[in-house]
Amino acid sequence: MLACIDFETEAIESGSDKSPVPVGVAVKYDDMAGWYYAWNHPTNNNSSFNSAKKVLTSIWENCSEILCHNSKFDIRVAMEHFGLEYPHGKVHDTLFLAYLHDPREKSLRLKDLADKYLNMPPDEQEELRDWLVANVKKATAKNFGAHISLAPGDLVGRYAVGDVDRSYKLYQYFKKELGV
16 A cells, blocks of 8 residues: 655754654545644644554555655654654655656646646645735745644645645656656
């Protein structure tokens, strides 16, 4: 079984040797619907840190493959904040697959790739950005990503589930294109 994960976190601190504190994680198994475990947003949380840890531990122990877009970030968050070991031989990364597909790709960002190859525009990102710009004093259209942890869990959930859906579909696309 393949599990796709995507963490949402507090802001990344430039120059820090630690990964940012997670506030939620989106999980998708194979082609099933994704789910967002939100535990540290200001409102509309649906989980706890310990519940998410049980889910992640189960993925590490029971899934044969783990998929991320930018696994360096997500796997590090899982290791540092949930005490999980590096899942050797199990990790796939659509960021790397996109580069292998076209090393001259204009953008390796998930939403750009999904829009280009899958015709999946970033509607959830726009909804989240607009909410943050309207409700968080320091949030702007350019830096809103640093403030995701301050948005309601259900709103961020739509955004995060969109990311695991995009990652999974890009993985299927690139596997076919690259013959892997």
